[in-house]
Amino acid sequence: MKAETKxxxxxxxxxxxxxxxxxxxxxxxxxNGKITTTKGSVLGCPFCYGLGTFRKCYSVxxxxxxxxxxxxxxxxxxxxxxxxxxxxxxxxxxxxxLSRIENEMFATREEAEEQMNNLEKEIK
Ligand SMILES: [Zn+2]
Numbered sequence: 001m002k003a004e005t006k007x008x009x010x011x012x013x014x015x016x017x018x019x020x021x022x023x024x025x026x027x028x029x030x031x032n033g034k035i036t037t038t039k040g041s042v043l044g045c046p047f048c049y050g051l052g053t054f055r056k057c058y059s060v061x062x063x064x065x066x067x068x069x070x071x072x073x074x075x076x077x078x079x080x081x082x083x084x085x086x087x088x089x090x091x092x093x094x095x096x097x098l099s100r101i102e103n104e105m106f107a108t109r110e111e112a113e114e115q116m117n118n119l120e121k122e123i124k
Contacts, residue, residue, distance in 0.1 A: 005082035014112035017064040063112040
């Protein structure tokens with residue numbers, strides 16, 4: 001059985017990836033997590049739970065580029081081919097080969113960026 005693949009081995013493709021960024025903000029209600037009451041006792045800050053800072057993690061989406069190094073086609077009992085691509089990306093934040101299906105890959109950066117903008121709209 002043969003399957004038509006949308007992309008070729010060795011082809012450069014674009015895809016959406018993300019990395020997690022952490023932001024740390026200083027709590028403005030206390031002094032390093034401590035609050036001194038008018039009577040002089042020192043309490044843990046109830047706003048930041050005595051930490052003095054707020055930590056927040058969020059994902060940053062971006063368009064990455066990579067090269068197809070393997071195409072794996074498996075046929076299910078329904079004879080529909082499932083095509084899985086292995087992508088080698090030399091992006092600084094990606095240090096392993098990634099596995100992607102056709103719907104998640106794009107031949108041009110513009111297409112990938114359009115998809116990414118749609119995704120960001122869904123998230124917001
Ligand atoms: Zn605080």
